[in-house]
Amino acid sequence: MNVLFITLDQFRADSYGAAGHPLVATPTLDRLARGGVRLARHYSQAAPCSPGRAALYTGTYQMNNRVVANGSPLAHRFDNVARLARRGGYVPTLFGYTDQGLDPTQARGVDDPRLDSYDGVLPGFVLGHYLPESQATWVEYLRGLGYDVPFGWEPALRGESERPAEHSLTGFLTAKFLEWLDAQESGWFAHVSYLRPHPPYAAAGEYSTLYDPADVEMPISPVDASERHPLHEIALGVTASAAPREEEAMRHLRAQYYGMISEVDLHLGRIVQRLEQRGELNDTLIIVTSDHGDQLGDHGLIEKLGFFPQSYHILGLWCDPRSSDAGRVVDGFTENVDIAPTLADALGLEIPAQFDGRVLTPLLRGDAVEWRTSAHYEWDYRAFFISQVHESWPRDRSLSRQNLAVSVNNEIAYVQFGDGSYLCFDLANDPTWRTPCADLERVLGAAQEMLLWRQEHLSREFTDMLLGPERHGRWPQELRR
Numbered sequence: 001m002n003v004l005f006i007t008l009d010q011f012r013a014d015s016y017g018a019a020g021h022p023l024v025a026t027p028t029l030d031r032l033a034r035g036g037v038r039l040a041r042h043y044s045q046a047a048p049c050s051p052g053r054a055a056l057y058t059g060t061y062q063m064n065n066r067v068v069a070n071g072s073p074l075a076h077r078f079d080n081v082a083r084l085a086r087r088g089g090y091v092p093t094l095f096g097y098t099d100q101g102l103d104p105t106q107a108r109g110v111d112d113p114r115l116d117s118y119d120g121v122l123p124g125f126v127l128g129h130y131l132p133e134s135q136a137t138w139v140e141y142l143r144g145l146g147y148d149v150p151f152g153w154e155p156a157l158r159g160e161s162e163r164p165a166e167h168s169l170t171g172f173l174t175a176k177f178l179e180w181l182d183a184q185e186s187g188w189f190a191h192v193s194y195l196r197p198h199p200p201y202a203a204a205g206e207y208s209t210l211y212d213p214a215d216v217e218m219p220i221s222p223v224d225a226s227e228r229h230p231l232h233e234i235a236l237g238v239t240a241s242a243a244p245r246e247e248e249a250m251r252h253l254r255a256q257y258y259g260m261i262s263e264v265d266l267h268l269g270r271i272v273q274r275l276e277q278r279g280e281l282n283d284t285l286i287i288v289t290s291d292h293g294d295q296l297g298d299h300g301l302i303e304k305l306g307f308f309p310q311s312y313h314i315l316g317l318w319c320d321p322r323s324s325d326a327g328r329v330v331d332g333f334t335e336n337v338d339i340a341p342t343l344a345d346a347l348g349l350e351i352p353a354q355f356d357g358r359v360l361t362p363l364l365r366g367d368a369v370e371w372r373t374s375a376h377y378e379w380d381y382r383a384f385f386i387s388q389v390h391e392s393w394p395r396d397r398s399l400s401r402q403n404l405a406v407s408v409n410n411e412i413a414y415v416q417f418g419d420g421s422y423l424c425f426d427l428a429n430d431p432t433w434r435t436p437c438a439d440l441e442r443v444l445g446a447a448q449e450m451l452l453w454r455q456e457h458l459s460r461e462f463t464d465m466l467l468g469p470e471r472h473g474r475w476p477q478e479l480r481r
Contacts, residue, residue: 001322002284003090003189003343004271005081007056008264009049009198010304012293013042013313015261023215024258028269029317032286035326036319037364039334043375043408044292044312047304049099050074050118051380052291052336057081057098057122059340059355061378064459067100068380068403071118076103079352081340082124085189088347095129095177096193098122099291128190129176131169135195138172158200161256165205165263170196174267178274186280192271196260197294199303201252203259210259213251219243219297220432227436229415229423231307231381231404236300243297250297257296281321285346288317289336299433305379307406307415307423308433312377318364320346330363333375333409353464353474356457374409376453407450412437414446422447 013019016026018033019040045055046062054060054067058078067074085092101118114120119133131137135153142149142156145167149156160168177192202208222228222236235241244250268288275281295301295310304311316334337357344351345359362369382402401418408414411428424437424446437443464474 002186002280003085003347004275004284004286005189005191005343006268006286006288007053007096007191007193008288008290008315009193009195010292010294011197011261011290011315012296012310013040013315015197015258015296016265016315019315023211023217025210025262026265028265028272029288029315031272032268032288032317032319033327036286036317037323037325037328037330039316039318039330039360041331041375042289042314042316042334042336043309043377044290044314044336045377047292047311047379049291050101051378052304053099053122056289056291056336056339057100059337059352059357061337061356061376061457062380063378063405063454064356064457069383070099071101071383073101073103074122076106076123079340079354080122080124081343082122082191084340084344084347084349086124087349088189090187090189092125092189092191093128093180094121094125094191094193095180096131096173096191096195097133098125098191098193099133125191128180129173131173131195135169138169141172142167154200157195158202160204161202161208163205165207165266168196168204168263170194170204170264170267174270178270181271181274181278186283194264194267196264197257198260199294201256201260203256204263207259207263208256210262211255213248213255216251216254216258218247219250219254219295220299220434222300223434229417229421231417232299235306241295241301241303241305243295243300243302253302254296257294283321285321286317286319287339287343288315288319289339290314291336305381307379307404309408309413311379312406318342318360320364323364325364325366328364328366330360332363332371333373334360334363335375335377353460374407374449374453376405376407376450378403378405405450405454407446407453412442412446414443414450416447416450 016024016029018030044052046052048070050070051067054065054074057080058065082092099119100122102114102120107115139149139151139156292304293311293314298310299308338360341351341355341357342360345361380403382399385402403418405416413425413427415423424443425433426435426437466472
C-alpha cells in the first residue's frame with residue numbers, strides 16, 4: 001500500500017463543496033469525500049503553523065508538546081508520523097515544508113544555522129523537494145521564466161494573480177511531486193504539504209477572478225465592544241489580524257480565498273489522475289487535512305488566532321482503498337491528534353503511548369463506539385509579549401498565563417484564559433459564538449469537563465510503566481521480556 005499524506009495550510013472546514021459550500025467548486029475534494037470518509041467536525045489543536053503541525057505530526061496536544069509559537073523548538077524525543085512510516089517499512093518523503101524547529105540539544109553548537117529559523121524538517125523525513133519559508137526554489141523557477149520576482153515569499157505570492165495559474169506555487173510543488181512519483185515503484189510514502197490557501201489573499205491567474213465578490217457571503221460580525229473579551233479587542237486593533245472594514249474589500253478577500261481553494265483542488269486532481277494512470281489509486285491511502293483554519297473576516301478577524309472555531313474547524317478526509325466505507329460522513333468530534341494513531345493502526349503498528357489522540361478506525365467503519373463528546377484546542381499568544389518579560393524570566397511567570405484552551409460540544413463552548421478569565425457561549429441558541437451562556441451551572445459543568453480533559457491527557461511517557469523484574473506496564477517493544 002502507498003500512503004499520500006496531504007496538508008493544505010489554513011483550510012477551514014466550511015470552505016469547499018463536499019462540506020456543503022454553495023459556491024466553491026472542489027471536484028477533486030468532493031470525489032475523495034465520495035470515495036472515502038469525510039470528518040465533518042474535525043479540529044486542529046493549535047495555531048499558527050508550527051503549533052498546529054506539531055500536534056498533527058506527533059499526535060499530542062500543545063499542553064504536552066509545548067510548541068507554542070512559530071519558533072518554538074519541537075523536542076527530538078517525540079515520535080511522529082515520519083518515524084511511524086519508517087517503522088512500517090517506508091521511506092517517508094517530504095514535498096513542501098513541516099515548520100518544525102530544531103531541538104537545540106540536537107544542534108551543532110550555538111552557531112548552527114538551523115537554530116535561526118523555525119521552518120526545519122520534521123525528523124524522519126527525507127526530502128523530495130523542500131520549500132523553506134522563503135519559497136526560494138519556486139522564486140528561482142519564476143525568475144528563470146523571465147518574471148521579475150523579488151526574493152521573499154510574501155511579495156512573490158502577492159503577484160500570483162498577475163501570472164498564469166500554471167506557474168503558481170501550488171502547481172510548482174505538484175510538478176515536483178509528480179516527477180518523483182514517476183520514478184517510484186509501489187510501496188511509497190509521501191507527505192505533500194501545500195502552503196495554499198494561505199495568505200496573502202491573492203489567487204493564482206484565472207482563479208483570482210473565478211468567483212465574483214458580489215456572490216460571496218459576508219462574515220459574522222463582531223459583538224459590540226462592551227461585550228468583547230480584552231484579547232478579542234486587542235486582535236481587532238492589530239493590522240495583521242483585523243479584517244477589512246469595507247464591504248468591497250471583505251468580499252474581495254473571501255473571493256480570493258475561494259479561488260485559492262479551487263486552484264489547489266485542480267492540482268490535487270492532477271495527482272489523482274496520475275495515480276489512476278499508474279494503476280495505484282486503489283492501492284493508496286490518502287489523508288487530507290490542514291494545520292488550522294482562517295477567520296476570513298468572521299468576528300472582525302482574519303488569519304488564524306484566538307478562540308473562535310473558524311481558526312480550528314478544518315477539513316478532514318480519510319480515503320483507505322481497503323475499506324468499504326465510501327461516502328461515509330463522520331459527525332462525531334475528531335481531531336488532528338487522531339491522525340497519527342490512526343495511521344499507526346492502518347500500518348499495522350503498535351499505538352505509541354505518547355499519542356493523545358484516539359484511533360479513528362472504528363469511527364471510520366461506522367461502528368457504534370463510545371466517543372468523545374467535545375473537541376479541544378489551544379492558543380498560546382506569549383509570542384506577542386515575550387520581548388517585554390524576557391529579561392525578568394524566570395522570576396516573572398506572566399508568559400505562562402498568555403494562553404487559552406477551548407472545549408466545544410453540541411450545545412456549549414467554553415474558553416479558559418490563562419489569566420483566570422473565561423468565556424462561555426450558548427451554541428444551542430446561537431451557533432455563531434456571540435451569545436453568552438447565562439446558566440452558571442452549565443458554565444461550571446463546561447469548566448469541569450475541560451479540567452477532566454487536561455487531567456486525562458497529561459503526558460504518559462513513563463506513567464504506564466513500573467520498574468521491577470516483572471516490567472509491568474506498557475513498555476517499549478525493545479525492552480519487553
